[in-house]
Amino acid sequence: xxxxxxxxxxxxxxxxxxxxxxxxxxxxxxxxxxxxxxxxxxxxxxxxxxxxxxxxxxxxxxxxxxxxxxxxxxxxxxxxxxxxxxxxxxxxxxxxxxxxxxxxxxxxxxxxxxxxxxxxx
Numbered sequence: 680x681x682x683x684x685x686x687x688x689x690x691x692x693x694x695x696x697x698x699x700x701x702x703x704x705x706x707x708x709x710x711x712x713x714x715x716x717x718x719x720x721x722x723x724x725x726x727x728x729x730x731x732x733x734x735x736x737x738x739x740x741x742x743x744x745x746x747x748x749x750x751x752x753x754x755x756x757x758x759x760x761x762x763x764x765x766x767x768x769x770x771x772x773x774x775x776x777x778x779x780x781x782x783x784x785x786x787x788x789x790x791x792x793x794x795x796x797x798x799x800x
Contacts, residue, residue: 687748688758689793691740695765696732700787703729703762707789714756714796715741733760733789740791750795758794762787 696703706729710718715737722734741752765786771779 686795686797687744687750689740689744689748689750689755691736691743691791693732693736693739693789695786696789697784697786698729698732699785700762700764702727703733703787703789706730706733707760707762710737710757711760712757715752715793718757733791736789736791740793744793752793754796755793756796757791759790759792761790763790764788 706722706725706727709725710721710733713721718737719734722730722737737757741755744750744752744755765788767786768784770782770784772782774780
């Protein structure tokens, strides 16, 4: 069992993000465990569409750390990032011979937790 320290954990959540959880998890796996500066640089130049809401959420968590806890965002790292499935919008597309096909427009909930980087002594 890990010994808990009194280091604050800064959290931020984005709910009902209009991208599929599968696509968002690919981006989340890339930034998990990175420090905030490096993760922001990676997300800014990522070609994936899911990187935009994750970048916005990461900047929000960094701003929460600075304003609510008085911490320096440059000395924080991504402790945990999770992507959960949100509600699915179901739409129908007309097809040949009077039929219809269901189109599923998926959404996701993204949660991020930042912790201070432990000093390397």
